[in-house]
Amino acid sequence: MRNASQKLNIAIVDDHNLFRKGLIKLINMGDTQHRYQILFEAENGHDLQEKMKQPPFPDIILMDIDMPDMDGYEAVDWLQRTHPTVKVLVVSMVESENAILRMLRLGVKGYLSKDIEVEDMNRALEAIASNGFYYSEIATEVLNQNLMGNVKTNPSSLYLSENEREFLKLATTEMTYQQIADKMNLSPKTIDGYREALFQKLNVKTRVTMALYAVKHGIVQL
Amino acid sequence: MRNASQKLNIAIVDDHNLFRKGLIKLINMGDTQHRYQILFEAENGHDLQEKMKQPPFPDIILMDIDMPDMDGYEAVDWLQRTHPTVKVLVVSMVESENAILRMLRLGVKGYLSKDIEVEDMNRALEAIASNGFYYSEIATEVLNQNLMGNVKTNPSSLYLSENEREFLKLATTEMTYQQIADKMNLSPKTIDGYREALFQKLNVKTRVTMALYAVKHGIVQL
DNA sequence: GTGCAAAGGGGGAAAAATCCCCTTTTTAAC
DNA sequence: GTTAAAAAGGGGATTTTTCCCCCTTTGCAC
Structure with missing residues (x-):
């Protein structure tokens, strides 16, 4: 074959x-x-x-x-x-x-x-x-x-790091960010950084729509 | 042809x-x-x-x-x-x-x-x-x-009122509850009541998983 | 008429999420 | 080796979410 x-x-x-x-x-x-x-x-x-x-x-x-x-x-x-x-x-x-x-x-x-x-x-x-x-x-x-001139749409590179991907998966659950930080052995502040980065990259404004993005793009399965 | x-x-x-x-x-x-x-x-x-x-x-x-x-x-x-x-x-x-x-x-x-x-x-x-x-x-x-007898999550027998369903759809967006209340012409307190009722009915604990439920069960499309 | 449940609304507070600005460390590029 | 990004973390504040207990009105079953 x-x-x-x-x-x-x-x-x-x-x-x-x-x-x-x-x-x-x-x-x-x-x-x-x-x-x-x-x-x-x-x-x-x-x-x-x-x-x-x-x-x-x-x-x-x-x-x-x-x-x-x-x-x-x-x-x-x-x-x-x-x-x-x-x-x-x-x-x-x-x-x-x-x-x-x-x-x-x-x-x-x-x-x-x-x-x-x-x-x-x-x-x-x-x-x-x-x-x-x-x-x-x-x-x-x-x-x-x-x-052409219309470069207003943020050309943020949409590559997700391993940690960001992991965070995204965990954020698509009922865990709080504090619990996610514990689980990933990172500071809650770092987690907050991931959140902000993902909001930017995925062009979302809330955790809800971030979770929906993860589902839509198969990063997490329903 | x-x-x-x-x-x-x-x-x-x-x-x-x-x-x-x-x-x-x-x-x-x-x-x-x-x-x-x-x-x-x-x-x-x-x-x-x-x-x-x-x-x-x-x-x-x-x-x-x-x-x-x-x-x-x-x-x-x-x-x-x-x-x-x-x-x-x-x-x-x-x-x-x-x-x-x-x-x-x-x-x-x-x-x-x-x-x-x-x-x-x-x-x-x-x-x-x-x-x-x-x-x-x-x-x-x-x-x-x-x-069969899987009565636990039985969405077909799960009755959602018209308002609850509407709220659920809006909650699966980036709107705040305040904005949803305005849109539905109801008090934020009533909206909060819907939220609590849905948490109970859908067996979830956060808005994120409530939104995922809505997607999973086709109440909203991605 | 009484009872009772459902729908709409309220007070108040703790917990979580969101935002903005900033420092240190690590990594990668030149 | 220098420089420049990422990556990790912090301070501090506002907004939103979540929770719990209470009230009124309305419809309807008994």
């Missing part, structure tokens, strides 16, 4: 099996089948790390964002550090400015919404295969708005 | 084009291609209504839940009233108790998570085609828990 050849190797990282399988069919059955082949699939970032332990490595990775265990941001970040030659094409239903900018900063080669046309995906693959970039319309809009 | 025959006609209602296209490939290319054919696709409930204005009608509809404009619940409700013979198979990434129960009450024939195996979908189609039912594992669990 997993073998390299002269074709370009593609890996798919997405937590929904049905979506992965459909994508595989689309790539294997279209006129793209002569240029690409699916090397492997992964359910999330951790799964990807497992499958990247030995060659062959994929040339292009189709990457979802919202995934449990290890999301797309972390996965791309890890990829850039460990496999910088692998090209990442984000395929996500997240269309927020933050998400797009964050991924761009992480160095992905393209950004597609999940509701694009099949032809757009093929174009994106072509562009990336020939060392180019490809961004769907919405991503381009965001990009333009942000390169 | 749209013609009827002796094969079973399938329609797909989902807001993500790439997912629809992948699903179509899966159905058209597997060993299922001799039994099913895609009649049409729709992006949301309204789109579905448009396409259901004239025959031929689909035998089975694969239905997403979370869609803009008109979501899966509304669409199924409308279908049962206007086209009661059409069988609906929900294919959603929502796995909440409330979502599953709500769809079951609306009379859908099956409920699948988007991360199932392709074979499970085929089984579901088979079951439904032969007038049966099919629920993925998670849906079955929820079903059992709710039919």
